[in-house]
Amino acid sequence: MLFTIIAGTVLTITAQAAAATPANADADTDPMVCQKVPELGSRIRAKRICMRKSEWEAQRRSDKMMIDRSQTQQRLDGGG
Secondary structure, three states, rough: OOHHHHHHHHHHHHHHHHHHHOOOOOOOOEEEEEEEEEEEOOOOOOEEEEEEEHHHHHHHHHHHHHHHHHHHHHHOOOOO
């Protein structure tokens, strides 16, 4: 479940960052970073995702907010 949340946010953040990033962004100040993300249902296969460092940081913040919101909602609903 967490992987599907992360995969969804990767697509969302990538689309938002592509729209917000100017075409002449300086690569030295915001380098491209590639990471291997495991594919759901496979222990071996992984997908390589490349984004700028700032995009990865934005994704991590978004993921953390989504997880915190989910955990808070579970407590409010009486879940454990």
